[in-house]
Amino acid sequence: MLRRFLLPMWAFVFRDFHLTRRYFSWVLVFTFYAIVNAATIALIGVAQGDFRLTLTLVLGALLWSYLSAMYQEIANSIAYERWEGTLEYTFMAPVSRLVHLLGVSLFATFYSVVRTAVILLGLALFVDLNLQGANLLGVLVVLLVGSLAFMGLGLMAAILPVMSPENGAQATNILQGILLLVSGIYYPVSVLPAWVQPLAYLSPATYALEASRKLMGIQHPASSPEGLVGAPLSAVVPELLVLLLMGLAFIPLGLLVFSLAERWAKRTGKLKRTG
Amino acid sequence: MWAIEVKNLSKVFRKTTFGRRQEEWALKGVSFQVGVGETYALLGPNGSGKSTLIRILSTLLLPDAGRVHILGHPLPQEERKVREKIGRVSVDAAFYKKLSPQENLLFAAQLYGLSPREAEARAMAILERLGLETRRFGDPLEEMSRGMQQKVAIARALLIRPPLLLLDEPTTGLDPKSRRDVQAFLEELRREEGTTILLTTHDMVEAERLAHRLGFLARGQLVAEGTAEELKRLAGALDLEEAFIRLTGEGLQEEAHAP
Ligand SMILES: Nc1ncnc2c1ncn2[C@@H]1O[C@H](COP(=O)(O)OP(=O)(O)OP(=O)(O)O)[C@@H](O)[C@H]1O
Ligand SMILES: [Mg+2]
Numbered sequence: 001m002l003r004r005f006l007l008p009m010w011a012f013v014f015r016d017f018h019l020t021r022r023y024f025s026w027v028l029v030f031t032f033y034a035i036v037n038a039a040t041i042a043l044i045g046v047a048q049g050d051f052r053l054t055l056t057l058v059l060g061a062l063l064w065s066y067l068s069a070m071y072q073e074i075a076n077s078i079a080y081e082r083w084e085g086t087l088e089y090t091f092m093a094p095v096s097r098l099v100h101l102l103g104v105s106l107f108a109t110f111y112s113v114v115r116t117a118v119i120l121l122g123l124a125l126f127v128d129l130n131l132q133g134a135n136l137l138g139v140l141v142v143l144l145v146g147s148l149a150f151m152g153l154g155l156m157a158a159i160l161p162v163m164s165p166e167n168g169a170q171a172t173n174i175l176q177g178i179l180l181l182v183s184g185i186y187y188p189v190s191v192l193p194a195w196v197q198p199l200a201y202l203s204p205a206t207y208a209l210e211a212s213r214k215l216m217g218i219q220h221p222a223s224s225p226e227g228l229v230g231a232p233l234s235a236v237v238p239e240l241l242v243l244l245l246m247g248l249a250f251i252p253l254g255l256l257v258f259s260l261a262e263r264w265a266k267r268t269g270k271l272k273r274t275g
Numbered sequence: 276m277w278a279i280e281v282k283n284l285s286k287v288f289r290k291t292t293f294g295r296r297q298e299e300w301a302l303k304g305v306s307f308q309v310g311v312g313e314t315y316a317l318l319g320p321n322g323s324g325k326s327t328l329i330r331i332l333s334t335l336l337l338p339d340a341g342r343v344h345i346l347g348h349p350l351p352q353e354e355r356k357v358r359e360k361i362g363r364v365s366v367d368a369a370f371y372k373k374l375s376p377q378e379n380l381l382f383a384a385q386l387y388g389l390s391p392r393e394a395e396a397r398a399m400a401i402l403e404r405l406g407l408e409t410r411r412f413g414d415p416l417e418e419m420s421r422g423m424q425q426k427v428a429i430a431r432a433l434l435i436r437p438p439l440l441l442l443d444e445p446t447t448g449l450d451p452k453s454r455r456d457v458q459a460f461l462e463e464l465r466r467e468e469g470t471t472i473l474l475t476t477h478d479m480v481e482a483e484r485l486a487h488r489l490g491f492l493a494r495g496q497l498v499a500e501g502t503a504e505e506l507k508r509l510a511g512a513l514d515l516e517e518a519f520i521r522l523t524g525e526g527l528q529e530e531a532h533a534p
Pocket of ligand 1: 268269270272288299300301319320321322323324325326327328
């Protein structure tokens, strides 16, 4: 157990922690950018004098920063190794892809949670946030359950750089952009053109957002700038179930797609850095 | 049981350029065996298929035809068992270059289920034996010379005490002293742990010093095989280099004239 699963899983946490530490100046730059981005969006709500809009925008910015960080950490982990030239060594280790994914995801979750907390703190410098009455613990639960589906999506996106060293990285970013567009991060899904709307229901972020808005009490009639009336976790059970089901479907699907891509890469010689 | 048993191994790379499909046979019907505890050197001109062969043996490439058994395990069926038993060093020291040797080695060790403590002790011993100053153990690898990186790569391959080592040009780019350190270390390893070694090199002296038997690879085919003495006799050559050129060289010229 220890030697077959826990130590190899921990190896990825160990590696990603040290890589993050060594690239810390980049982490600072990206986090700074994320704070500025979130603040400029939230200030649109402040300018309108509408606390509901402000909270919707803040929630959207934070949730998206969390989920996209999670997705990117996983999707880029393969591209990074390919670029660094270590991919062959990681792939020839006696480690199952599930353990590999769990290790990378464990660090990604930790990293994304910390990053989102820092962004929230930074945001408080620009926007006067009163979150009294919001069910923040409930939001955390939604985030963690929603992470499962994003792990699966990240894993599917991670194969793109294996299949095409040239265009793979662009493709993962396009996929991320589509998720941002269809999930109604800053607006209700109903404002999207009718032909895009069905896509919204395929994105886990849509459900994570809907649930989080209820838990924060953003739309509750009794909510006011002085205090929010957040819903209890029991009110978002349907969304949680959908997120859980998506996770249970996307992770095995991701592993399957990944193992097919790995086989294909081993047939065509695509694991090598050059050629 | 053989440590490596390869029968009729073929590998083709296909690519499409400007709509024209091209086939490149990197290996064509290669067969050979390496005994347990034996050191076997593969020699061949650039592009003759040495690295491709090593990649197939290290479970990173799937062949198009042929059979491979590593320490009795068939590939690719028993891939995981094979992976637990092989260490590989490639010509490019593939590391996370921002991380230190220590971090790189600890990552590799944990990946193979070794506890950090046992891994660290063993890594230190190997690196000291190879003459790397251990005080630089915490600096990023990108600040180190190629020779130093290559020694860390060797240490990584040896962390798990693999019964089979696959070495793809392990001493290319090392200075003469470092090269000797590595060679002496490999001899010691073989003596003390009975490690089987498959090695590719462009250094004839190294091949002659280390290998019990040698194979000449040319255009994806094993054109000759035997001890250094046997190969020299076969080619009617005075030294191994001459034998190499005689046995692998002619075909290349033919190919240069081919349309
Ligand atoms: N991943 C790959 N994709 C496409 N072609 C490849 C790949 N790997 C090797 N080849 C081709 O296969 C042939 C054999 O290459 P290989 O790297 O095995 O040669 P080598 O004997 O190791 O050469 P060198 O001495 O230069 O290292 C070459 O023609 C090469 O272009
Ligand atoms: Mg080579």
